[in-house]
Amino acid sequence: MDNAATTPVLKEAFDIMQEYFMVQYANPSSAYDFAQKAKTAVDTARKQAADLIGAEKDEIYFTSGGSEADNWAIKGAADLLRGKRNKIVTTPVEHHAVLNTVKFLEKHGFDVEYIPVNNKGVVDLHQAEKIIDNSTAIVSVMLANNETGAVQGVKEIAYMAHNKGALFHTDAVQAAGHIKIDVGDIKCDMLSASGHKFGAPKGIGFLYKKNGIEISNLIHGGSQENGLRAGTENVPYIAALGAACSFAVNNMEEEISKTKKLRDFFEDMVLNTIPDCVLNGPKEGRLCGTSNISFLGLSGAGIVSALSSKGICVSSQSACASKSGSLSYVLKAMDLNDSVIRGAVRFTVSGRNTKDELIYAAKTLEKIVKTLRSF
Ligand SMILES: *Cc1c(COP(=O)(O)O)cnc(C)c1O
Numbered sequence: 001m002d003n004a005a006t007t008p009v010l011k012e013a014f015d016i017m018q019e020y021f022m023v024q025y026a027n028p029s030s031a032y033d034f035a036q037k038a039k040t041a042v043d044t045a046r047k048q049a050a051d052l053i054g055a056e057k058d059e060i061y062f063t064s065g066g067s068e069a070d071n072w073a074i075k076g077a078a079d080l081l082r083g084k085r086n087k088i089v090t091t092p093v094e095h096h097a098v099l100n101t102v103k104f105l106e107k108h109g110f111d112v113e114y115i116p117v118n119n120k121g122v123v124d125l126h127q128a129e130k131i132i133d134n135s136t137a138i139v140s141v142m143l144a145n146n147e148t149g150a151v152q153g154v155k156e157i158a159y160m161a162h163n164k165g166a167l168f169h170t171d172a173v174q175a176a177g178h179i180k181i182d183v184g185d186i187k188c189d190m191l192s193a194s195g196h197k198f199g200a201p202k203g204i205g206f207l208y209k210k211n212g213i214e215i216s217n218l219i220h221g222g223s224q225e226n227g228l229r230a231g232t233e234n235v236p237y238i239a240a241l242g243a244a245c246s247f248a249v250n251n252m253e254e255e256i257s258k259t260k261k262l263r264d265f266f267e268d269m270v271l272n273t274i275p276d277c278v279l280n281g282p283k284e285g286r287l288c289g290t291s292n293i294s295f296l297g298l299s300g301a302g303i304v305s306a307l308s309s310k311g312i313c314v315s316s317q318s319a320c321a322s323k324s325g326s327l328s329y330v331l332k333a334m335d336l337n338d339s340v341i342r343g344a345v346r347f348t349v350s351g352r353n354t355k356d357e358l359i360y361a362a363k364t365l366e367k368i369v370k371t372l373r374s375f
Contacts, residue, residue, distance in 0.1 A: 001361060002313045003289055004146050004174060004348035010199035012247050013240035016041075017201070020236040028233050029224065038235045045242025049206050052245040053172075053191060054182035061207045061225045062238050066173035066194030068218065069207035070097035070140075072229070073169040073190040076215030077138045078105050085137035085166065087111045091123050092333035093150075094142055097192075098171055102140070115141070115157075120282040121150040121334045128157050136166035143172040143181070143191075147317060147330040147346055148281025149290025151175070158187045167213065173197055173205075174287060177248035179256070189213045195237070200244035204237035258351040260288035262358055266349060267291045269362040274369050280331060280344060289350055294336075294343040298372050303345050306368045312361050315346045 009017075026035035028042050042062075049060045063069045078088060088102050092114045106112045115128045123141055132139055139161040144151045154170050161168040169190040172181060176191075177198025183191060190213065194205035209215065209228075221230025248255075270293060271277060280292040295303060300316035307314055317328040331341045349358070 001347045001349055001353065001357075002315055003350040004197070004346065005315060006196045006202065007199050007350065008352075009201050009240065010244055010247055013200050013243040016243045017236040017240040020239050024235075028235060029222070038233075041235055041239045041242075042233050045238045045245075048242035048245040048249075049193075050208075051249055052176065052181070053193070053208055054184050055208050056211065058226070059183075059208055059211055061209060061229050062233065062241070063205050063207055063229065064203055064234075065196070065205040066095070066171065066192050067097040069192035069194070069205050070095070070169075070171050070173075071101050072207055072218040073192060073209075073215065074098065074101045074138060074140055075105065076218060077167050077169070077190070077213075078110060079216040080214055081137035081167075082109070085135055087113060087133070087136045089113050089115060089128075089132050089136050089139040089161075089166070091115050091117060091141055091152075093117050093121060093123075093145055093147075093330045094140065095146060095171055095173065098140055098142070110137070111135075117150075117333055119334050119336060121145055121148040121280070121330065122282055122285070123152045123157065125153055125156055125160075129160055132157075132160050132164050132166060134164050136161065136164055138167045138169060140169040140171065143170045143175040143186075144179070144287050145281070145330065146174045147328060148292050148334075149174070149287035149348075150281050151179070151285045151287065154188065155186050158189075162187065177244065178252075178287060178289070180252060183208055183210070190215075195241040195244060198244055198248055200241040201237050204234060204241045206241070255351045256288050259349055262351070262353055262355065263289050263291055263347075263349040265355065266347065266358040266362055267293070269359070270365060273362065274366050277343075277369075278340060280334070280336065280340065289348050291347045291349070292331075293345055293347070294340040295345065295369050296339050296343050298343045298369065300342065300344045302372060303343075303365070303368060306372070307361075307364065310364045310368075312364060314348075316344060317346065 028039040158168040176193035196202040
């Protein structure tokens, strides 16, 4: 129940990948006929990724994942706007791939401002309007949050950014492959996605960059990815990513309804049977698999480890942040009280979970909470 941290590789993705490791292993840039199949695989995957988000094929740039796409979008845009526009606007609830990138740029002369979120973790559009101004180079606001599942008003914020002549980037890593995304509707200039959050392997993702928008290279070298991201293409992983995009496009509605039904079933069971627990984040306007619940008076980390010993995998905060042992900065930014922040556990359900698993998880959780509270 930690699908926001990662997902297993889909059979469709794994199957196509194998051929490009051992049989069709050519470098897609090579001139001989043998390379044609590898080249076509990359081309097909680019189209499949474009179709996932309503983009054109030549607007997709494969990267090593979501972190690289976030770094590239923000550093690449900032590099070209340095000295002309010196402000970067983001939110305090972004993934570290965005937060640490803007902190890096701050050390190198940019001003960074954060649009606050309300106590449901939703970005405040009135504050956004005030903070985004004519000195803003780039605005980066995530499409959906990895801890609360809160879906942000990115379309409105993109409009505000453009109104002031700024670029708009969205980290869509939690949303891509899970909810319908149309870059033409959002009107974002750039969007990041990561394969391993929706059934492709870890270490592959893409940056959507609208045609006409200019950013500088993060990786200099050969002419791959339209000369903007050098390095021999990871053909097997790119093919797998394409297959996962295709799977998501073809099965999205069914997956959403299945996942939401399971999540709601689990969430209702927990909230109705366990006393003193509260839901964090918005009830509506939330990713369909995410349920962030605080058990008052207890430590989320303690619950995570007790569940782990019963074979149940959940998080007390995002996987990338939990090593540091601190409390969730996302929930802190929502201005929740300390007991709520300390007691938070993130459950992220997928369509692969079964009802029986969720009953087992809810019952185990009830026992654990009762035991921990008896001390
Ligand atoms: C997982 C995640 C990332 C990082 O993606 P990687 O492919 O693991 O580098 C970035 N942003 C969000 C919101 C994520 O959930």
